Amino acid sequence: MNRRVFSAVLVTLVLAAGSAQASWYDDYDAGIAAARSGNWNVVVQKMSAAIKGNASENNKARTYGMNFVNYHPYYYRGVAYLNLGKYEQAIADLEKTSGPGQENLGSIDTLMDRAKKQLAAANEPEPEPVKPPVTNTVAPVPVPSAPLIDPALRQRAAAALGGAKQKLQSAQQRRAGSSPQYTQAMSLYTDATTRNASARNNDDLNTVITMADNAGDLADLAQPPNVPAPVTPAPTAPIIPKPNTATTTIMADYTSEVRKALEHYFAGDFDEATRGFEALTQKLPTNGWIWAFLGASQYSQYAFEADETYKEAALRSFRRAKQLRTWNGGLPSKYFSKKIQKAFRENT
Numbered sequence: 001m002n003r004r005v006f007s008a009v010l011v012t013l014v015l016a017a018g019s020a021q022a023s024w025y026d027d028y029d030a031g032i033a034a035a036r037s038g039n040w041n042v043v044v045q046k047m048s049a050a051i052k053g054n055a056s057e058n059n060k061a062r063t064y065g066m067n068f069v070n071y072h073p074y075y076y077r078g079v080a081y082l083n084l085g086k087y088e089q090a091i092a093d094l095e096k097t098s099g100p101g102q103e104n105l106g107s108i109d110t111l112m113d114r115a116k117k118q119l120a121a122a123n124e125p126e127p128e129p130v131k132p133p134v135t136n137t138v139a140p141v142p143v144p145s146a147p148l149i150d151p152a153l154r155q156r157a158a159a160a161l162g163g164a165k166q167k168l169q170s171a172q173q174r175r176a177g178s179s180p181q182y183t184q185a186m187s188l189y190t191d192a193t194t195r196n197a198s199a200r201n202n203d204d205l206n207t208v209i210t211m212a213d214n215a216g217d218l219a220d221l222a223q224p225p226n227v228p229a230p231v232t233p234a235p236t237a238p239i240i241p242k243p244n245t246a247t248t249t250i251m252a253d254y255t256s257e258v259r260k261a262l263e264h265y266f267a268g269d270f271d272e273a274t275r276g277f278e279a280l281t282q283k284l285p286t287n288g289w290i291w292a293f294l295g296a297s298q299y300s301q302y303a304f305e306a307d308e309t310y311k312e313a314a315l316r317s318f319r320r321a322k323q324l325r326t327w328n329g330g331l332p333s334k335y336f337s338k339k340i341q342k343a344f345r346e347n348t
Contacts, residue, residue, distance in 0.1 A: 027047070028046070028069065030046045032101065036177070041080075047074075051074070051077070075093070075094070075101060078091075078093030079111060082111060082190075083194060087118050105187070106190060122198070149200070149201060153205045156205070156209055160208070164219065168189060168216075168219045171220075174223075174224060176224050178224075181219070185215045192215060195207060211303060262293070270297045270300040273293070274294065274297040277290055286324055288323075289321075291317050295314045296340045298311075298314035299340050327344075330344060
């Protein structure tokens with residue numbers, strides 16, 4: 001073989017090796033895109049291919065030239081396994097990962113806790129049926145029992161999840177994926193999807209529907225960084241942020257405390273909002289607005305945690321708000337979501 005032929009062969013082998021080595025980050029990018037749309041099977045496929053090409057996670061993994069990527073394929077594959085009901089695989093990947101990549105789908109501790117609880121629930125043996133005592137009486141004709149899960153409710157849950165998914169995709173399209181509302185909406189949607197996969201009765205499905213609807217509401221509120229929520233401009237008045245408008249509406253006194261609680265509420269930090277409004281009810285016990293926002297914060301906690309304690313507290317706050325003032329037309333839509341307005345309206 002002469003030197004010219006040898007050089008050509010060597011260049012071909014180098015190019016082929018470089019192409020094979022570089023393919024892992026293409027799979028990684030495709031896997032993240034699939035995670036945004038909730039296509040978990042594709043996420044598993046793409047992240048597995050990326051791991052095969054590059055198994056080492058790195059916050060600054062070099063792809064080609066001077067390009068770097070926040071590379072955490074085990075994190076995304078673990079989230080995908082969790083949503084597919086493969087809890088053992090999810091736990092194994094979440095133990096390997098060092099953190100989320102460019103798309104935050106929830107903290108590792110939260111995801112790990114959810115995977116372990118789901119695995120424990122899946123492995124829990126079904127209770128053995130109690131055998132009836134043997135008697136000489138004639139057994140009654142068995143009556144078919146109602147199904148534990150209503151098929152129509154199952155369809156409603158699927159439709160609610162589908163609607164939330166579309167709203168999350170819309171938020172992605174307007175580049176709001178880094179907003180706190182989007183992060184909370186995605187976490188709530190992921191939890192609702194997991195609950196739907198393991199639902200055993202109608203109460204479980206009703207919880208899924210509530211969580212999916214609230215995830216959609218949060219996704220609608222998500223906006224790109226430094227872009228305020230769309231507000232119809234008034235012809236003669238400047239646009240005022242919601243916390244400022246609501247603060248003025250409620251009370252001129254205690255402005256700093258009210259503003260702080262409202263900022264937590266509109267940012268989706270409902271735990272802090274609840275604590276702030278609870279403290280204000282001690283200082284402004286006869287202010288109906290304070291009780292209304294406290295109830296809205298507590299009901300939002302119920303939507304996230306599916307804990308009836310939060311719901312009961314919210315209904316008590318709503319009843320107190322109704323005792324203190326007349327709400328013509330119910331709660332205003334510019335401050336409260338449709339779900340919260342409905343809960344307030346139906347609470348007596």
